[in-house]
Amino acid sequence: MQKKQTNLCTFAKNLDSIQMAVDIKIQPVETSKISSVDFSNLPFGKVFSDHIFQCDYINGSWQNPVIKPNEAIQLNPAAKIFHYGQSIFEGMKAYKDDKGSVFLFRPTDNCSRLNKSASRLMMPEIPEELFMQGLKKLLEIESDWIPTTEGSSLYIRPFMFATGEGFHASPADAYTFIIATAPSGAYFSGKVKVLIEEKYARAANGGVGFAKAGGNYAAQFYPTQLAIEKGYNQVIWTDDNTHQFIEEAGAMNIFVRIKDTLITSPTSDRILDGITRKSIIQIAKDNNIDVEVRKISVSEVVEAAKEGNLKEMFGAGTAAVISPIAGFGYQGTDYNLPELSDTFASFLKKKITDIQTNKSEDPYGWRIHA
Ligand SMILES: *Cc1c(COP(=O)(O)O)cnc(C)c1O
Secondary structure: OOOOOHHHHHHHHHHHHOOOOOOOEEOOOOOOOHHHOOOOOOOOOOOOOOEEEEEEEEOOEEEEEEEEEOOOOOOOOOEHHHHHOOEEEOOEEEEEOOOOOEEEEOHHHHHHHHHHHHHHOOOOOOOHHHHHHHHHHHHHHOHHHOOOOOOOEEEEEEEEEEOOEOOOOOOOOOEEEEEEEEEEOOOOOOOEEEEEOOOOOOOOOOOOOOOOEHHHHHHHHHHHHHHHHOOOOEEEEEOOOOOOEEEEEOOEEEEEEEOOEEEEOOOOOOOOOOHHHHHHHHHHHHOOOEEEEOOEEHHHHHHHHHHOOEEEEEEEEOOOEEEEEEEEEEOOEEEEOOOOOOOHHHHHHHHHHHHHOOOOOOOOOOEEEO
16 A cells, blocks of 8 residues: 555554554444344345444544444434545455355455545545454454355455545545445346446546445446346446447446457456456466457447357456356347357356365465455
């Protein structure tokens, strides 16, 4: 974190001087609600574990790290989160293997991305030690909440929002950072039909598209609803300027396979630097799949579809890992993708989830013992 704010440098130094030991207070629930949860039938992100990790940024430093019951939060109506949307988040997962060991996947990448989002929204960065120690302690306490059935995991949602008060349109002076968790089943069932967007945009040059800022998702809901009304499941975002290049698939990065080449858009101001995306690029290269990171024009995708060269399209993100696309709509025409038995999507998904869940070797050092 090169652009660390001065006040945080002070905090980081304080941390150094106490050997990076974060003193986390533990306030356990009186009665766990775990016995009321049906672990054989988990939705995605709708059932929450007993505790959260919380830390508050007050008077220029992070304070009061605590693990406490997951309960309603009280905020003043003038808290700036409500008015100016200073709100950012991350999405990650914890997995438990047969032996009961708990693993995270590239967790410090989530921390550094959270901090990139934070600087763009004039929010304080969070020291990695605080993020990682809060996360690990929470997972230790919530260990029984980590599901083990195929495709399931403990979805982890770190987030930060402005609690500082005032109606003046300026950054808040106080923030809260929370990590909440949700035992979850697989994200999507089935292939999705997508609509290539010709009017709306999720991000613009110079904007905040690269950040996991709450407002980005609020802005996607309306165009997505229009697509749903037309019979699609999801929007393929195109560049805001010309709408001639495909950029993301809903809240996932996009991959296109033309003949045997896998193509994904380069990250930019407008495109989120997904951890799944970069892991897929690496794994594909190491398995002799021809990968190109370059702009993908809508016309080349349409041409490839017409000529039968468009073999696959899929979204990539932590929640679904890989979400195959069945077909797309563009300018009033629907194009269907072939039903292949051997897909890059399923090959890559297995490779990545086997690493995540400790079913295979991890030559990259991505899998971290929690
Ligand atoms: C979170 C997200 C992704 C995927 O990122 P991962 O790190 O792979 O989960 C892609 N695009 C958008 C817009 C996102 O919000």
